[in-house]
Structure formats: C-alpha cells, structure tokens
Amino acid sequence: MxxxxxxxxxWVSAAAIVVANxxxxxxxxxxxxxxxxxxxxxxxxxxxxxxxxxxxxxAFSYAELGTKLPRSGGEYYFLSRIYHPILGYLSxxxxxxxxxxxxxxxxxxxxxxxxxxFMPVSAQFIAVATILLxxxxxxxxxxxxxxxxNTFTALKLLLILFFILACFIMEPVGAPLxxxxxxxxxxxxxxxxxxxxxxLYAFSGWNAAAYIVEEIDSPVRNLPRALIGGTLLVSxxxxxxxxxxxxxxxxxxxxxxxxxxxxxxxLMFGASGGRAISFFIAFFLVSSISAMVxxxxxxxxxxANDYTIWRFLSQxxxxxxxxxxxxxxxxxxxxxxxxxxxxQVLVYSGFVLQLFTTAAVAGVFVMxxxxxxxxxxxxxxxxxxxxxxxxxxxxxxxxLYERPVESLWGLANLGLGAISYWLSKDYLxxxxx
Numbered sequence: 001m002x003x004x005x006x007x008x009x010x011w012v013s014a015a016a017i018v019v020a021n022x023x024x025x026x027x028x029x030x031x032x033x034x035x036x037x038x039x040x041x042x043x044x045x046x047x048x049x050x051x052x053x054x055x056x057x058x059a060f061s062y063a064e065l066g067t068k069l070p071r072s073g074g075e076y077y078f079l080s081r082i083y084h085p086i087l088g089y090l091s092x093x094x095x096x097x098x099x100x101x102x103x104x105x106x107x108x109x110x111x112x113x114x115x116x117x118f119m120p121v122s123a124q125f126i127a128v129a130t131i132l133l134x135x136x137x138x139x140x141x142x143x144x145x146x147x148x149x150n151t152f153t154a155l156k157l158l159l160i161l162f163f164i165l166a167c168f169i170m171e172p173v174g175a176p177l178x179x180x181x182x183x184x185x186x187x188x189x190x191x192x193x194x195x196x197x198x199x200l201y202a203f204s205g206w207n208a209a210a211y212i213v214e215e216i217d218s219p220v221r222n223l224p225r226a227l228i229g230g231t232l233l234v235s236x237x238x239x240x241x242x243x244x245x246x247x248x249x250x251x252x253x254x255x256x257x258x259x260x261x262x263x264x265x266x267l268m269f270g271a272s273g274g275r276a277i278s279f280f281i282a283f284f285l286v287s288s289i290s291a292m293v294x295x296x297x298x299x300x301x302x303x304a305n306d307y308t309i310w311r312f313l314s315q316x317x318x319x320x321x322x323x324x325x326x327x328x329x330x331x332x333x334x335x336x337x338x339x340x341x342x343x344q345v346l347v348y349s350g351f352v353l354q355l356f357t358t359a360a361v362a363g364v365f366v367m368x369x370x371x372x373x374x375x376x377x378x379x380x381x382x383x384x385x386x387x388x389x390x391x392x393x394x395x396x397x398x399x400l401y402e403r404p405v406e407s408l409w410g411l412a413n414l415g416l417g418a419i420s421y422w423l424s425k426d427y428l429x430x431x432x433x
Contacts, residue, residue, distance in 0.1 A: 018230030021205025052235025100296025
C-alpha cells in the first residue's frame, strides 16, 4: 500500500478510510430483512446497484466540495462556508453528540456480541476494551494510524473476497433463490423503498475522506481518487457478496435473519467453520471502529478551532493528533455502551444526518452560483446531484412519516445545538481560512 508522505497520507490510505467506514455489519445483515418482502434475486441486486450509484453520486459531489474547500471537517466546514456558520455548527453538533460516537458504540457492541459467544468474557467488556485500544492507537501519530487502518482494511477485504469466491466455487448446500421469479411487480411495492433505506444505511461512510482533507497529500488530486475509488470498490464487492449469499441459501434460511454471514458460512463449512467466519467478521469490525475513531475527532477539532466554547478540544499532540477530541468521543461511546441507550439515538440521528448530507450535495449548486466554477468538476453535473437530492428528499419524507417520534427527537437535538451556538458569544469563525 501507498505510504504516508511526511505527516500526510496518500490516496490509498484515504480510500482505506472510505472502505473501512462503509464496510460494516450492514452488508452481512440487510439481506435477511429484504427477503421478508422481496423474493426476486434481481430485485435485491437492483437495490444494491442503486445503493452504489447513489453513494457514487454523493462521492462525486463531495470530491468537488472537498477540493474547493480543502479543510478537514466534512459537512461542518462545507455548510459553514456555503450557507451560514450556524448550519455547519449544527452539523458538527450532531457529529459530536451522537454521530460518530454512536456508530463506534454500535460496531463495538456488535463485535462484542459475536466474540462473546466464543470467549469467557462479557460482550460489554470486549466492546469497551476495543474502543480503548483503538483510541490509544489513534492517539500517537498519523503514520501509525495509517498503518493500522490499512492493515485491518486489507484483511477485511481479503475476508470478503474469500467469502465471495468460496460461495461461487462451492456447490450450494441449501436451497438457493429462484432466478426466474418476476421482479417487475416488486419494484412498485412500498417494501422495495423500505429495503432501499436499509441498503443506503449499509453504504453510509462513502464521504469519510472528506472529513480529513488536511491530512491527505495533494487533496486536489487524491481526494477524488479516494472518495470515488473507495466507493466504487465497495459497491462492486457489495453486489458480488449479495449474489454469493443468494447462490448458497434460500428464503426460508435467510428470511428475517440478521446473521446472514454466519448462516451461509455454516451451510458451506459446517458449524465449526461458521463460528470461525463469524469470529473473523466480528474481529474485522475493528477496521470500522478504527476509521470512525480517526475521522470523528477531526470534526470536533474543526469546531473547536472556530468556537471558544469548544476550544479546550482543539489541542493537538506534537504529531498533530487531536487527542482530547479522540478521548471525548471514546468516552461518549463507552457511556452509550454502559447505558445501552444508544439504539434509539441512532434512529433519531439518522434523520438529521441525512438532512446535512443532502444540504452538502445541494451546496455544489450554491457554491457554483456564488463563486463560479474552476478546478475539479463533478462528473455528470448537474444530473448526478439532482438524482441524489431526489432520493434524499424521498428518504427524509419517508423517515418523517414512518418514524415521526425519532425524527422529531432528532430535530429537538438540533434545537439544543442551536442554543449552544447562541450561547457561544465569542464566535471565532475564520471565514478566510
């Protein structure tokens, strides 16, 4: 893999961040939920192709935003510069309070639940210990973080490739799905739309490299490579992996189940092999946790540099690592694990997180209107942005209709963020930086 240049990372390391953020538990669990209402292989594969295209459209947009606004922080910095500082602040507030911390907690608890089946320690202990260890690794320097992230991401990709090849090479033991099942009628079902929401959740993380722009060497060249290359790679692997699962197992075996990877592994390799694969899947969640521990504190640091109310979090160590922000995020994640109250937080935060992503992609239009256009240009402009926005507005409307309580709680959290913004009278947003 490409090595970090000085104190910065190359596009391969940045793409590894994207891949590690995207590849989590969703790709190994969503299929069972989709099969509760869909029967056609082609309907399901279309879902994953659409998920990849939508994520790729978002990556195109973020590549343009990040190369023209080359500062770490993602939506926090984009929205502050394009619209108004309060929108960026609210985006950072969500990332600080529930965004990355909750995702870290969820991945760590999933890891603990898997490994806890095979080890004489509690799942909660494993989850907390993993967060502490990964946070410690990311508290030293960027080069160590890069090596750690690249290693675990490469191992995760090797596991997925092994799983795909094994599924296609080995004869199915179960009753695979019927390829001739009609798929045209399923596209109009509301359940197809619901399943697309699950798929898009599995694809989340495609924008990860935009949060660490300042740590990427030559971002004008390398940021688009990382965002687009990482998203393309994961999209191809996701589609192949779902095809592989469907080749080995049928509806009755997978329907409503979340442990899809374990079920397929047991069909192929027996009970012992299934347990081994489950252990590796859980172990490589370390890569997802690592990516979020790396990326999340950069958003906090960007806020802390601009607002005196968070200034105590802006201090870096001598190697440029925002150590205080790293350990604040770790503390919030551990608190969520200890209280087991983060599941609802994840649901209600999903609405506002999607809201800010939508605003960022729309910002491509606003930025060109304000400043004209020069430099890197998003492929397919403006059609890919319009397609992304159409899907995003549909998702937001769907979540507000189907989950009004959680969505309103998310908006209430934004209200708290707005209060903290106005309380910070010594506002130091650096418009020229």
